[in-house]
Amino acid sequence: MKSVIIQKSEDRRMERTIGFVGCGNMASAMIQGWVQAGISGDQIIVSNRSAEKPLKIQNTFGVHIGSNLDVARSAKWVVLAVKPKDIENVLDEIRGQLTSESIVVSLAAGVTLETLERKLDPSTKILRMMPNTAAALNQGVIACVKGRNITSVDFNETEELFKKLGYFLPIEEKQMHGEIGLSGSAIAMFYLMADAMGDAGVTLGFTKAEAIRLAAATMSGAGAMMLQSQKHPIQLKDEVCSPGGTTIEMVRSLEATGFRNTVIEAVLAAATKSKALSEK
Known part of the structure; x- marks a missing residue:
């Protein structure tokens, strides 16, 4: 170029x-x-x-x-x-x-x-x-x-x-606070999630580096699936959850521990901080 x-x-x-x-x-x-x-x-x-x-x-x-x-x-x-x-x-x-x-x-x-x-x-x-x-x-x-x-x-x-x-x-401009929560700051949330998956991988017998690589590749693939298939993420989630299987058990555990609300609150916290900075 x-x-x-x-x-x-x-x-x-x-x-x-x-x-x-x-x-x-x-x-x-x-x-x-x-x-x-x-x-x-x-x-x-x-x-x-x-x-x-x-x-x-x-x-x-x-x-x-x-x-x-x-x-x-x-x-x-x-x-x-x-x-x-x-x-x-x-x-x-x-x-x-x-x-x-x-x-x-x-x-x-x-x-x-x-x-x-x-x-x-x-x-x-x-x-x-x-x-x-x-x-x-x-x-x-x-x-x-x-x-x-x-x-x-x-x-x-x-x-x-x-x-x-x-x-x-x-x-x-009125959308900028939200964009910071959804993307500008949210990239750190994915890094934190990858590190947590890395710790889980160590518990399961992988090295930390191996586990993080698996997590990162999975995140990349999930992002590509959402962007390229244009399917709603819930549809993609449902497609990989077999009845009585391991994936639906993971989803059940995440929902039971408030994962969805934790993500929502994290995004809103970053947006709120951005708004507070603009009012100083």
Whole structure:
């Protein structure tokens, strides 16, 4: 695949396609996914408070390292991958370096478009996104909310770039808290479930690594079955439950211990936390 072509400003040359302010796990996952999808590390610039993480990413993927200001002035998509508590300071720092072509992409949970728009120039193009770390394998979910200045061309170009990381889902801002519960944070629930299955596997005579591999492969297969067959998950569940068999006994045990409600409450807890962050 070809890298996205950068449109050059008449008053300031945009040298990179993608820039990251903040270089934690999510930024690393997205960079890995893009490089695997064919985007050159030469088209990516990163900044971070400490030098260790950017240097590691540079050595692995060939990206450029600069300051927050370098990222803001040289990238078309300026991805803010910092903690919510740091977002306003970053916005104050970079606002004077953004061009009319810059698209600011905030990954900060709970930070609303209103907050972003209040801190930046009124004409700034802004998007909110919530990806998950499966973007590293081009299997992520990337929910996207567009701000008032995003044109249809901007959004189409953004979708073409970000769908290289996985499933790109346009949503309304009021749905963002729910998306965080259902996907952005929920990926950790599947990791926790895999680890629990790993412990069960050890009890049953497998090594932890063998058991987790079995769990992960089973989760992957179940996801593929739901997405590709387009059958309701209850139908798929019923199809594998034989009368008096082992699978229905597992389902009975899960229902008896409140598994379904535990999942519901976990999703709602993450969504509630996201809402609380947005109200600070």
